[in-house]
Amino acid sequence: MKCKNVLLSLSVLAGLSLVGCAQDVNSANVANNGAVTKDERPNIIVILTDDHGYADVGFNNSPDLKTPNLDQLAYGGTIFTSAYVAHPFCGPSRAALMTGRYPHEYGAQFNLPRKGSNQGLPKEETFISKVLQNAGYYTGAIGKWHLGEHADHHPNVRGFDEFYGFLAGGHYYFPEKYEPEYERLVKRGKHNVNMYYWPLEYNGQEVREPEYLTDGLSREASTFVEKASKKDKPFFLYLAYNAPHTPLEAKEEDMALFPNITDKNRKIYAGMVYAVDRGVGKLVDTLKRTGEYDNTLIVFLSDNGGKTIKGANNYPLRRGKGSAYEGGIRVPMMFHWPKEIKGGNTFHHPVSALDFYPMFAALGNAKIPEGKDLDGYNVWPKIQAGKPTHDTKMIYAMRHQKGFSETSGRLGDYKVVRTSKEGPWQLFNVQTDPxxxxxxxxxxxxxxxxxxxQIEIWSWDHQQPKWFHIWDAGGEWHEQNMPRFHETFKVGQADPVLQAQP
Amino acid sequence: MKCKNVLLSLSVLAGLSLVGCAQDVNSANVANNGAVTKDERPNIIVILTDDHGYADVGFNNSPDLKTPNLDQLAYGGTIFTSAYVAHPFCGPSRAALMTGRYPHEYGAQFNLPRKGSNQGLPKEETFISKVLQNAGYYTGAIGKWHLGEHADHHPNVRGFDEFYGFLAGGHYYFPEKYEPEYERLVKRGKHNVNMYYWPLEYNGQEVREPEYLTDGLSREASTFVEKASKKDKPFFLYLAYNAPHTPLEAKEEDMALFPNITDKNRKIYAGMVYAVDRGVGKLVDTLKRTGEYDNTLIVFLSDNGGKTIKGANNYPLRRGKGSAYEGGIRVPMMFHWPKEIKGGNTFHHPVSALDFYPMFAALGNAKIPEGKDLDGYNVWPKIQAGKPTHDTKMIYAMRHQKGFSETSGRLGDYKVVRTSKEGPWQLFNVQTDPxxxxxxxxxxxxxxxxxxxQIEIWSWDHQQPKWFHIWDAGGEWHEQNMPRFHETFKVGQADPVLQAQP
Amino acid sequence: MKCKNVLLSLSVLAGLSLVGCAQDVNSANVANNGAVTKDERPNIIVILTDDHGYADVGFNNSPDLKTPNLDQLAYGGTIFTSAYVAHPFCGPSRAALMTGRYPHEYGAQFNLPRKGSNQGLPKEETFISKVLQNAGYYTGAIGKWHLGEHADHHPNVRGFDEFYGFLAGGHYYFPEKYEPEYERLVKRGKHNVNMYYWPLEYNGQEVREPEYLTDGLSREASTFVEKASKKDKPFFLYLAYNAPHTPLEAKEEDMALFPNITDKNRKIYAGMVYAVDRGVGKLVDTLKRTGEYDNTLIVFLSDNGGKTIKGANNYPLRRGKGSAYEGGIRVPMMFHWPKEIKGGNTFHHPVSALDFYPMFAALGNAKIPEGKDLDGYNVWPKIQAGKPTHDTKMIYAMRHQKGFSETSGRLGDYKVVRTSKEGPWQLFNVQTDPxxxxxxxxxxxxxxxxxxxQIEIWSWDHQQPKWFHIWDAGGEWHEQNMPRFHETFKVGQADPVLQAQP
Known part of the structure; x- marks a missing residue:
């Protein structure tokens, strides 16, 4: 963990007591070496939704959507009002979750090129799944991968005993529609059939998914838990729904539950989220039936903000997917774990998806590889104690686009953000003014x-992007001499000492 | 091998039966694990000429040149009418031959800087010579290297037990001329004597080559075979003539055989090719004398198309060296192997120099390093069976120049090509319209x-060039924001699904 | 060592006998394997000053400064009139000293980003300290590091048993001033306190330095020698004073010794250098007291030329710090070693700081890691024999700035240099015309x-910079399509053979 540059806590700024970074780290070590023993290690389930808006869960007071099962978990667990992901869109956000590091630090700032490149996250970046697998966890990934399509980057070689789903960044939902279209395109001789149409796979073998995709993924999640419950080890399940990401496709019966929603996109979106929630309900049933419910930590969150033109609602946050404003990076999140979390809690201090890696490793008593850099830290003791988090270690976001780097950083309650080349840096108290x-x-x-x-310091460790989702983005990057950080971090007059010639 | 993106064969487009990539790979495995047993492993000789035009061998119906020895081998073996190299000029073409991968994928798209850099092909790319050496072959390289001048890249450390020749990209031919000039320049105090003048070497030791260079290389080839025939193992010989590459220098007696050629360059060129052919004749004699003839696979080809302003003839192909049109990348080629090839065959389906790596490994029962990516596949079973090749796996070419990437791809009988920034993509049936x-x-x-x-997919794996043959090319590359693939691959309207925002 | 391109010595040009590179290397080997046996291995002390001008030592005839202790060592040892560092400013110059290679070859052409990046020299580059440590030397670094602030790059992991000092590129000198300012800034909540204010450290532990910084470093040097003298092994001490680098801060009592100096900066500078000299005197006392004096090689030099606007004097050299003219790269230097150097010598042939690595390894009978490239060679035998050096192996300098690469190369007595985009290449006899x-x-x-x-050949091995000291420099680099070597190396008409198309 990189702490050395943070010399004192923001609480000092607010007149409170000094809480240094070293302390954060120490707490983590205590959790790691102390309370949790091997026999009692919890199962861990991460339920990740895709482009799911901050306001689009019942437990965040959605006025029109229904997520009864998620809500029940949330109310029986801890709701996080300031949960952040490491990037405002899919690929890099997932990369951060798996590696515990900002994607910018290993060139993964952009989504992977579509259409089958050999690219993928560097192998030096050990995934959390591998860490848990090495520690004796039975591990499964279900749903959307989006972290490399080549065999070298397959979930099965990156720490998952089981994988059911698809490698691309999205998928169509109705097999009765995408299967014949796929056949048609193949028959027509199309070589680069859009991966959204491709058959699903189970551990590298093509399979026929018979159900509406979300239901299929939920079914497989329950199957995994059934299987896992028979093993003599805890499990880690990464359940990555592609819903409610486009294409917007919901079951009629699910949409019918929202007669008052008239906007077409919103109605489909509502149905898609409802299907996810139904799956979560079934998963909970399975956990109870198999006796795993009590000692399973369920972490639910979205991979980034919702896309409002595609039906999402990020209220009260500004903007949505793709932005460094809160709407892009603050996501709905809750933890549920009967054995350790009493329920009825709301945690207002910031937590980052980057914190999962050290936290899961600590809870699973798993060894983080020697020399592995991590950008988050184990926030579990602070969550348990209701104490401030990230008041010394900032939470960053940066999205490169059109010759500019939209950037933000949160420390304690405050956030600085700059979202355009012309506009200045802004400062908000996002605790009181989300x-x-x-x-x-x-x-x-x-x-x-x-x-x-502080953000500029972070930027020193960035690498040039290893890939771009489309060649136009790569062309633009080079033509604009990106990342142009000398402009990004300009704030009035430069510090004369820092800017001095060598 | 990267096959996953190729979902069906082009033969479907032409109404024929489906032959998938998986099948190609399986065939290769069969050959690898099946028929060939250790005791019967063939010797393999690759005879590579340099800038040798498609029409400039007798077996391709040259109207004016004479290559009687090559012709005899060709008529007793298999002539390939659609043989491709991986790049339209020297260094990258040779890199592909040795590594089995397109040079673009490891930054070797340009010739190495001249004048003694430390650059060379990445060590991660195991050469085919190493693969065969590891499998017990006695290996030799004779002639032009051009794959790295530093000790780290020397033939002797890249899989060749023996090396006789020169490390540069070319050489003068007459020792009686280049030796005194070299001495003169050294005496004059010149530090960077053009490597075309440098003494030859044998396994790192400077030697005096007494003969006309082509004759010298032929002599050494025979010497190698003599030596190899006494060993209890098969051999692999890479005989890389620099002829008929410039400087144009032929023996008077050889030119005298072409009294009807009046063009000065063409006459010298004819003599240079004739000298190569004479050497091939001597090599065949040696093979017969040592009893190795029957079980030696001889592969003859040129490293790229001929340079027409320097005497070459690529008829009926368009353009020549440096171009993505056929004249730059389709080369004269034949296989000869009495034990396995009956002779009198012409193979019209496309074959790539990238196919040699897996083919040689299969024939030599040699283990390809774990995780090694290969861009070709073992076409041997298809050649033997006279079946279509590369109808699912495309053959690419790309040459960067003046802010543009001249590019082509062949699949089955068809080829797409774009050779200028302004011009559009073209499509040809190069089987019927070469x-x-x-x-x-x-x-x-x-x-x-x-x-x-499909070519664009390939391009996703390209790396930035690791070097340029001259600094001007490097300057141009950066000033033009190369590779500019977002322009290269523009074909009318973009695919809206593929171009969608992340 | 890269010698292969240098075919003959410059002495040929001057009509003298031919001394080839191979000979240089052989001499090194002789020293390495021959005379020096383990029991007699010398201690080695490198005393490095910072931005210390060529004329600013008594032994180089300073008209106004006083360095009696340095002078005594110099007169009892060998004074070098043509000593070069590998770069005209700090970070890259130090990198070269530690790695034995030009920083351009591994992307370290710029100073490290300030303010705490994780960057540092590549781990593949084994430091000379590690080489000596591995050979049984007790090793210490005292003073300024400037080679990486992250734990991965700490002196203690790069070959130094002991480290006392600071990791940044400079520091304030008076604890009674910098300590309270540091406290004030921290209390004020400043996160990125200028590292010039930070507390010093001893092997990673923060310490309170009670003395004027230069005196403190001198004290620690003596402490190290005391400790080392009790061990059963030789020692290597790297004593890197930050004086007389800015901020200009001297003790009143030291400045008082220069009543005739009226320029304010020069007076402070004089005091700072005097403090260094006082420390050297104490170090010599300690060496004598501990019985180590006789077999200790002391190498004294500056890391680059002096900054004339900050009080330095580089007379008679042109320009100063940052320039490829002599004032930027030729530095005051002397060797002292009673056991092996008689004293009273002046060595006029060029010596590079890059020569230390192989020379120290030879003197310490230490094994240079297999495959390690080195840009210097062991000049010790030549120095002992008073023979010409670097008459076959050039000494380069290159500094990138404002879209241009200021560049020079010295061979024997001659030097070529180009210091502006508009200006031409110049040639000087810097032996007779410094x-x-x-x-x-x-x-x-x-x-x-x-x-x-010859310089262009060297440039072929350069890598893109891995970092820039400030983002502006990085932005400029990319906007100017640096390194623009195709312009840098233009000299009239290009060589037609070398420029020919591939």
Whole structure:
């Protein structure tokens, strides 16, 4: 963990006591070496939804959607109001979750090229799944992969005993529609059939999925738990629904539950989320039936903000998917674990998806590979104690686009953000002002400057992108001499000492 | 081998039966594990000429050149009318032959910098010579190397027990001329004497070559075979003539055999090719004398198309060296192997120099290193059976120049090609129209689009060039924001699904 | 060692006998395997000053400064009038010293980003400290590091048993001033406190330095020698004073010794250098007291030229820090070693800081890692014999700035240099004309061309910079399509053979 540059806590700024980074790390070690013993290690399930808006779960007070099963878990667990992902779109966000590091640090800032490249995350980046597998966990990935299509990057070689799903960044939902279309295109001689149409696979073998995709993935999740429950070891399940990501396709019966929604996209989206929730209900049933319910930590979150033009609602957050404003990176999240979490809690301090890697490793008593850098830290003791998090270790976001790097950083309650080349850096108290309406930059210029400077430090470790989702993005990157950080981090006058000639 | 993206064969497009990539691979495995047993492993000789035009061998009906020894081998073996190299100029073409991969995939798209850099092909790319050496072959390289001048890249450390020749990309031919010039320059204090003048070497030791260079290399080839025949193992000989590459220098007696040729360059060129042919004759004599003739596979080909302004003739192909049109990449080629090839065959389906690696490994029962990517496949079973090749696995070519990437791809009988920034993608049936006269793009736009898209997929794995032959080329590359693939692969309207935002 | 391109010595040009590169290497081997046996291995101390001008030591005839202790060592040892560092500013110069290679060859052409990046020299580059440590030396680094702030790059993991000092590129000098300022900034909540204010450290543990920094470092040097003298092994001490680098801060008592200096900067600078000299005196006392004096090789030099606007004097050299003219790269240097050096010698032939690595390894009978490239060679036998050095192996310098690469190369007595985009290449005899006044380019165009061509060869092995000291420099690099070597190495008409198409 990289702590050395953070010399004091933001709580000092607010007049509170000093909580240094070293302390955060120590707490993690305690959890790692202390309470949790091998026999009691919990199962861990990550349920990841795709482009799912902040407001689009019942437990975040959705006015129109229904997610009764998720809500029941949330109310019986801990709801996080300030949960962040490491990137405002899919691939890099998932990369961060698996590696515990910002994707910018190993060139994975963009989605993988579609249509079958050999690219994938560097093998030096050991996945959390591998860490848990090495520690004796039975591991499964179900659903969307999007972390490399080549055999070298397959879930089965990156720490998952089991994989059921698809390698691409998305998929059509109705087999009765995508199967014949796939056959038609293949017969027509199309060589690069859109991967959204491809057959699903189980551990590398093509399979026929008979159900509506979300239902199919839920079924497989239950199957995995059944299988896992018979083993003499805990399990780790990564259940990555592609819903409610486009294409917008829901079952009629699910949409029928929302007669009051008139917007067409919203109605489909509502049905898609409902299907996810139904699957979660079934998964919970299976956990109870197999006796695994009590000692299973369920982590539910979305991979990034919702796409509002595709039916999502990120209220009260500003903007959505793709943005460094809260709507792009703050996501609905809850933890559920009967044995350890009493329920009825809401945790307002920031938590990052980057914190899962060290946290899961600690809970699973698993060894993090020697020399592995991590950008998050084990927040579990702080969550348990209801204490402030990330008041010394910032949470960053950065998305490159059109010759500019949209960037933000949150420390404690404050966040600096810059979303356009022309616009200035802004400062918000996103704890009290999650909609990012009241720019405090003029009031606290020194804080703004400090925080931007902290982000710049982070940027020093970025690598050039190893790939771009489309060649146009790569062309643009080079033509614009990206990342143009010398412009990105300009805040008024430069620090004369730092800018001095060597 | 990367096959996963190729879902069906082009033969489907032409109404024939489906032959999938998996099948190609299986055939290779059969050959590898099946018929060939250790005791019967063949010797393998690759005779590579340099800038030798498609029409400039007797067996391709040269109207004016004479290659009686090559012709005799060709008529007693198999002539390939659609043999391709992986690049239209020297260094990258040779890199592909040795590594079994397109040079673009490991940054070797340009010739090595001249004048003694430390650069060379990445060590991760195990050469076919190493694979055969590891499998017990006695291995030799004779002639031009051009794959790295530093000790780390020397033939002796890349799988060759023996090396006689020169490390540079070319050489003068007459010792009585280049030796005194070399001495003169050294005496004058010149530090960077053109490597074309340098003394030859044998396994790292400087030697005095007494003969006309081509004759010298032929002599050494025979010497190698003599030596090899006394060993209890098969041999692999890579005989890389620099003839008829410039400087144009032939023996008077050889030129005298072409009294009807009046063009000065052509006359010298004819003499140079004749000298190669004489050497091949001597090599065949040696093979017969040592009893190795019957079980030696001789593969003859040129490293790229001929340079017409330097005497070459690529008829009936369009353009020559450096071009993605057929004249740059389709080369004269024949196989000869008395024990396994009956003779009198002509093989019209496409074969790539990239196919040698897996084919030689299969024939030599040699183990390809774990995880080694290969771009070709073992075409031997198909050649033996006279069956279509590369109807599912495309053969690519790409040459970067002046801010543009000249590019082509062949699949079955068809080829798409684009040779200028302004010009469009063209489609030819190069089986019936090797001169690329009749552009079928307007007639088969879907086929063109599919094939270009397939090339684009390939391009995703390209790396930035690790070197340039001259700094100007490097400057140009960066100034033009190369490779500019977003422009290269534009074909009318983009596919809306593929171009969608992440 | 890369020698193969250098075919003959410059002495040939001057009509002297031929001394080839192979000979240089052999001499090194002789020293390595021959005379020096294990029991007699010398201690080695490198005293490195920072931005210390060529004329700013008594032994180089400073008219106003006083360095009595350095002078005494110099007069009792060997003074070098043509000592070069590998780069005209700090970080890359130090990188070269530690790795024995030009920083350009592994992307370290710029100073490390300030403010705490994770960057540092590649681990593949084994430091000379590690080589000596592995050979049984007790090793210590004291003072400025500037080679990586992350734990992975800490002196203690790069071959130093002991480290006392600071990781940044500079530091304030008076604890009574920097300590309270540090406390104030931390209290104010500043996250990125300028590292010039940070507490010092001892082997990773923060410490309070009570003295004026230069005195503190001198004290620790003596402590190290005391400790080392009790061990049953030789020692290697790297004593890297940050003086007289800015900030300009000297003790009143030291400045008081220079009543005739009226320029304010020069007066402080004089005091700073005097403090260094006082420390050297104490170190010598300790060496004598501990009985180590006789068999200790002391190497004293500056890391680059002095900054004249900050008080330095590089007379008679042209320009100063940052320049490829002599003032940037030729530094004050002397060796002292009672047991082996008689004293009273001045060595006029060029020596490079890159020569230390192989020389120290030879003197310490230490094994250079297999495959390690080195740009210098062991000049010790030549120094002992008073023979010409670097008459076959050039000494290069290159500094990238504002879209141009300021570049020079010295071979024997001659030097080519180009310091601006508009200006031409110049040629000087820097032995007779150290001020670089008389451009000989028009008189010896062939020599100029040869030498520039030699530099171009070197440039082929350069890598893109891995970092920039500030983002502006990185932005500039990319916007200017650096390194633009195709322009840098243009000398009149290009060599038609070398420029020919592939």
């Amino acid at each position: 909609g990012e309406h009241n720019d405090l930059a003029a009031q606290k210029p020194w804080l703004l400057r400090e925080m931007v400077s | 001169g690329e006269h009749n552009d079928l793009a307007a007639q088969k736009p879907w086929l063109l689009r599919e094939m270009v898209s | 001020g670089e006044h008389n451009d000989l380019a028009a008189q010896k165009p062939w020599l100029l061309r040869e030498m520039v061509s």
